[in-house]
Amino acid sequence: MEKHHFKEFNVKPWINEIVEQLGFRNPTPIQHKVIPAVLRNESIMGQSQTGSGKTHAFLLPLFNQLSFEKKEVQFVVTAPTRELATQIFTEVKKIISFLHEDQHVTAKLFIGGTDKKRMIEKLTEQPQIIVATPGRLLDLIKEGSINLYTARSFVIDEADLMLELGLINEIDQMLVKANPATQVLVFSATIPERLQPFLKKYLHNPTYFQITDQMSPIKIENRLIPLRHRKPAEVITRIAKTINPYLAIIFANGKEACDDLYAELLDQGLNVGLIHGGLGARERKRVLKDIQALKYQYIVATDLAARGIDIKGVSHVINAQLPKEVEFFIHRVGRTARAGMEGTAIHLYTDQDIHLLNKLVEQGTEFETFDIVKDEWKEIAPWNERKLRKRQSDELDQEAWKRVKKPKKVKPGYKVKMKRQQEKIKRQLKQKRKK
Structure with missing residues (x-):
């Protein structure tokens, strides 16, 4: 260059x-x-x-x-x-x-x-x-x-x-x-x-x-955890038992959600700090000083911390709630894996987040889906399993139709015969794939 x-x-x-x-x-x-x-x-x-x-x-x-x-x-x-x-x-x-x-x-x-x-x-x-x-x-x-x-x-x-x-x-x-x-x-x-x-x-x-030049390659592992019927604080407490972060930022959407999550995590005994735009100037200054002095292992924050405050040494990002827009997902995750370091981002998701996840996958983000069972990570069915199954089925459909022999002469009931032939080929292809 x-x-x-x-x-x-x-x-x-x-x-x-x-x-x-x-x-x-x-x-x-x-x-x-x-x-x-x-x-x-x-x-x-x-x-x-x-x-x-x-x-x-x-x-x-x-x-x-x-x-x-x-x-x-x-x-x-x-x-x-x-x-x-x-x-x-x-x-x-x-x-x-x-x-x-x-x-x-x-x-x-x-x-x-x-x-x-x-x-x-x-x-x-x-x-x-x-x-x-x-x-x-x-x-x-x-x-x-x-x-x-x-x-x-x-x-x-x-x-x-x-x-x-x-x-x-x-x-x-x-x-x-x-x-x-x-x-x-x-x-x-x-x-x-x-x-x-x-x-x-x-x-x-x-x-x-x-300017798209990245100053350093970003190496981030993205893990998804389904929230299901549980509260974010409950799942994050389980996550905390499986990781030992140098510093983890836990993102929530808005000041109230942050305050609630912070109080719940404190109750669970986590070493946690809080930062958002609703804190007074003196309080924000004190929290930032405490963060720099490594007083906390976890910080609950709004998007303010993703962009507006420079926090060094973030090893993990946890999305207690996923943001609504792709840009804010990128900024949050970008807090970790700085200066060529590796980082881990963990995202709790619900059915309402599927639209965002689909967008992110289209743009090249790769996710692995996990849950925590007996204080250990366990890989589970992909978050988009239904979609993957449908795509595979569509691909098999198309492949089977390609292999169906077209009759030279069109006779009554030829469509039904072709459909039967296509379904038979599709079953055979499915069997092959399973092997």
Whole structure:
């Protein structure tokens, strides 16, 4: 594969100096495509997975466009969670720390869970760079503390997670107040159908990039367990007796389902933590610290943890409830098997999940069906056994018809004779297969 160099980009010399200090040499595929397009002031729809170097793909060219003398908002980066916004702001501060003494830049982080009144009091001038979660930034715009109209560029990071967490409406309210000429940069791991109306509204003739290069091969074993009449907590307790995870994330759909499952697993004596968007900022910070200190072996979480929070060392993913969409299944399972490691994903399923499972199989996901009997894994009939049986029957039907001799002359009752012949051949083929 042809190697590219950061020096190929038409950026100011001080940006090249920053790139060197960051220790970057060769741009990642998304950086190679996105940086020139941002420099050309094009609106962008960039599709790439986490870990693709996306943050610097937009930060470096946006810094390049800064006017140091203008004390007004010049570019805005929005992220769906406090943790993601904080990670991006850390990279912004790092770049600022490498600037020359005469290059003064103001940057602010606006996230929920912090004192809004104090934040407004501290705003003596408009920051040139804003990194924010949508709710808090929209509050400040409505209060008249922030003037978004001067912003040349507006970044929406993890747009599909914004959609899932119900934040797209807040982004919409902000962009309505922005200058229509604002460059809009949207990044997303997937582009769900429900995101299309928003994209059509704000992205006019965007440049579209899809980077499919995986940073490392994913090795995941997918095991299905039928829930039947049992409660998820009961089955997960049985699973816990058969595995010894370094760290397992247990996903449930929504905050209430998480709270209930967490309480039930605690009752069963599991070493379990809880994380979802309903927790206060301080509580979320404490849980994340405890996770990093390896205090828990299991974490019950909503989809927020699949995308919005970086949790390292996940060896197992357990879906107490399967999500409704393929994209969210992929994100959940993607929490394990990182950096080339192997991972195991275990999914409890009901008849309502068959549609999703069929879709996943069509896209190449392979499942094995198990149950846990006397604290041991036991392989059972495949989840789609009926469908497999029907397919085999259809294949035998077709094969048998191919072998039926067609009469040279059509006589009364020839169809019935042909059908009998086909059924006889089909029985013979079945017998052969059994051997």
